[in-house]
Amino acid sequence: MVKLLNRYAETFSGLSKEVWWLSLITLVNRAGAMVIPFLSLYLTDDLQFTKAQVGWIMTSFGVGSFFGSWLGGKLCDIIGYYKVILGALIFTGVGFFVVQQLHTFWSICIGFFLLITVADAARPAFFVALSAYSKPENKTRSLTLIRLAINLGFSAGPAVGGLIIAFAGYAALFWIDGITCIIAGLILIQTLHPKKARVLDKEKVVEQPVAPQSDLAYVIFLVALAIFGFIFVQYFSTMPLYYKEIHSLSEENIGLLLAMNGALIFLFEMPLIAYIERKKWSSISGLINGLVLTGVSFLMLLITPWTGILILGMAAATLGEMIAFPLGNKFALDRSKKGRQGAYMGLYSMSFAVAHIFGHNAGMQMAQAYGFDLTWLVMIGFTGIGFVLLIIVKKMLAAESKNKSLYLNTK
Known part of the structure; x- marks a missing residue:
């Protein structure tokens, strides 16, 4: 068993500390996204929306993700991945505070569209950051580590979220989600600021x-x-x-x-x-x-x-x-x-x-x-x-x- 565990641990060897920090930020951010698994219940139980209305709200969610991914890619090439990730984390945190105050159908459709647009603007930036912080030969394993962080976050988030709803209600869930996004942003500032982090992938992007x-x-x-x-x-x-x-x-x-x-x-x-x-x-x-x-x-x-x-x-x-x-x-x-x-x-x-x-x-x-x-x-x-x-x-x-x-x- 010890030998098996050692072999498992060896698969993580050689990854840069920047990739580990990026994984921690991803874990905190994804674990904090506790509203998402309970969104349909929140909309039907607390706000009394019909299933058809919930379907349209979820569609606005998906359209926001699509637009945010496009916008994040554009911004990443203009202002850099670090600023995009930091801005997305901070403004997503604030967005959770605002969205919980919305109660009408159209305001929630627009609110969640804007929230997910901002949140998913970070997706392409995370990929570019991962590329910069990984040696070329380690990129596949670095990507896998990020996926592990995402899966751990999504596993822990719903479990904790269910307890929060039971004891404090849905409003507390929005507040905690917002706070965790801001905490992830603060971790980013302390660990991956351009003055502190090493860019390991030295491969040049073509001039044209x-x-x-x-x-x-x-x-x-x-x-x-x-x-x-x-x-x-x-x-x-x-x-x-x-x-x-x-x-x-x-x-x-x-x-x-x-x-x-x-x-x-x-x-x-x-x-x-x-x-x-x-x-x-x-x-x-x-x-x-x-x-x-x-x-x-x-x-x-x-x-x-x-x-x-x-x-x-x-x-x-x-x-x-x-x-x-x-x-x-x-x-x-x-x-x-x-x-x-x-x-x-x-x-x-x-x-x-x-x-x-x-x-x-x-x-x-x-x-x-x-x-x-x-x-x-x-x-x-x-x-x-x-x-x-x-x-x-x-x-x-x-x-x-x-x-x-x-x-x-x-x-």
Whole structure:
């Protein structure tokens, strides 16, 4: 057991202190986002909104995430990642204080749109900061450490949030969320101020940067990633209904299945990524494998009515997530060296925002209109489309590499 723990700890070795600080800031920030899991309950129980109204509020949430990712990428290239992250953390904290004072439908739609716009402006900036604070050979593991912090934060936040609601009500939740965002900002000032933090990635960005929308391979990659996200978000919206309505699982057992995702990521993602690095998988190959595993998890549900298949399906989807997301992040960071990093990573974050805007609602509507089996078949079909797009990207990258080699040989 000691030997196993030592090997697990070794997978974290070599990461810079700046990456560890960035992970702590992410953990504090995500653990503080306790309002999000309880938002639908707050809107229906406390403010007495209908489900239809809650749906539109959640849509404004997703649109805010999309716009914020774009805005954050632009600002990152203009004023730098540090100022974007700091401003987003502080103003998001203040935004939580303000939003709890809103009670009408339209004011909450606008309020949450603005709040998430500001909050998600930090997403591309976090990626650019991570790139700067990581040595090139450590970027995939650094990204994995950030993902661990996010998962830990999302695991701890709802548990603590439920206790806060029980003893102090929803208002206290907004105050604590706001305060934790500001605390994360203060930690950033003390640890990652440009005068204190080391920039470890010395790779130069090209003098005549390529616009990300002109980088065809990157654009196709983003479309495939949005499709992957569209498929994967079903596990956190449509799938729980499937567990309850088709397999008659209790809320407690559904919670355990969803918690299995975070537990597997915490225990196995870093060792898995270390293994993949040793085997020198390409980022696109990893993304293809992750997409296929997630698609297979839906296929499993169609093969047998056995309830135990739900565990195997969640394990397959989680394995796909653990492989695909860190390597997808790494590909985007590496590709951003062709142009302005903020713009590249802004589009990367926007691809996930698109998945959230359309994925949850589309899955629910299909399940209600056509049933779960047909919905899973559609997800398998999207898996096939994503697979073809990623194969195209892989061939384009191979052609780029060949042309670059020919150019260097003729110099």
